[in-house]
Amino acid sequence: MPTVSVIVPNYCHAPYLEQRIESILQQTFQDFELILLDDCSTDGSREILERYRNHPKVSGIFYNERNSGSPFKQWKKGLSKATGDYVWIAESDDFSSPCFLERCVRILDTRPDCSIVFTSSYIVDSHSRTIREEAPVKYPKHKQIRFGSRFFLYRFLCPRNTIYNAGMALVRRSALPADDNYTQYRYCGDWLFWIQIVSGGEMSSILPNPSTTTGYMTATPPQNRSSRDASTSKRSASSKKPSDS
Numbered sequence: 001m002p003t004v005s006v007i008v009p010n011y012c013h014a015p016y017l018e019q020r021i022e023s024i025l026q027q028t029f030q031d032f033e034l035i036l037l038d039d040c041s042t043d044g045s046r047e048i049l050e051r052y053r054n055h056p057k058v059s060g061i062f063y064n065e066r067n068s069g070s071p072f073k074q075w076k077k078g079l080s081k082a083t084g085d086y087v088w089i090a091e092s093d094d095f096s097s098p099c100f101l102e103r104c105v106r107i108l109d110t111r112p113d114c115s116i117v118f119t120s121s122y123i124v125d126s127h128s129r130t131i132r133e134e135a136p137v138k139y140p141k142h143k144q145i146r147f148g149s150r151f152f153l154y155r156f157l158c159p160r161n162t163i164y165n166a167g168m169a170l171v172r173r174s175a176l177p178a179d180d181n182y183t184q185y186r187y188c189g190d191w192l193f194w195i196q197i198v199s200g201g202e203m204s205s206i207l208p209n210p211s212t213t214t215g216y217m218t219a220t221p222p223q224n225r226s227s228r229d230a231s232t233s234k235r236s237a238s239s240k241k242p243s244d245s
Contacts, residue, residue: 005082009074010092115201
């Protein structure tokens with residue numbers, strides 16, 4: 001069994017899809033399986049995905065014949081195929097620097113009471129030029145922070161979705177929600193998803209370090225949006241690199 005299951009749910013992100021997949025395959029931590037999903041794209045995404053059909057890291061490529069109408073239904077589909085101890089939902093318009101998995105896995109391996117590790121982000125333009133940092137919460141730079149789950153829920157996550165991009169988080173699979181209520185939402189289902197995960201563990205960790213980048217594009221088609229882009233329309237990127245513990 002792999003340590004990490006990486007799930008890439010795609011819908012019409014052909015311009016970013018190769019960069020997304022390559023940034024996963026180039027991770028310094030290599031004990032993972034890659035699960036590729038497509039929600040009936042019409043932009044040539046299928047041709048890009050098929051290039052990876054025989055890659056040894058790819059455990060499967062799965063296509064919908066009809067669009068599901070919700071990114072969270074795709075999350076559920078990918079999670080049902082995951083076999084790793086940890087899960088990374090690496091959205092198809094993101095990119096990640098090579099040490100993202102290595103450092104996140106290190107935390108979950110050494111802290112069995114921690115259900116989720118997530119990072120800060122950077123907004124970038126279409127040329128990957130940094131515009132600004134977007135921190136989930138206020139914290140000292142380059143310092144790992146651990147929260148008790150109850151405190152984190154009520155102080156940060158319940159007032160607003162501080163885990164606004166799925167690609168910024170690595171989750172313990174045993175902490176995944178037992179129900180699929182989050183799939184009933186067109187927007188903000190991810191917010192409920194994270195609340196359920198954090199509620200299932202004793203600790204949550206933020207691993208700030210501005211030298212690892214992950215990008216995402218918020219001008220996604222409306223039937224495939226999460227809460228991160230419910231109110232914005234721009235090309236952006238997240239810098240997500242956990243610091244050493």
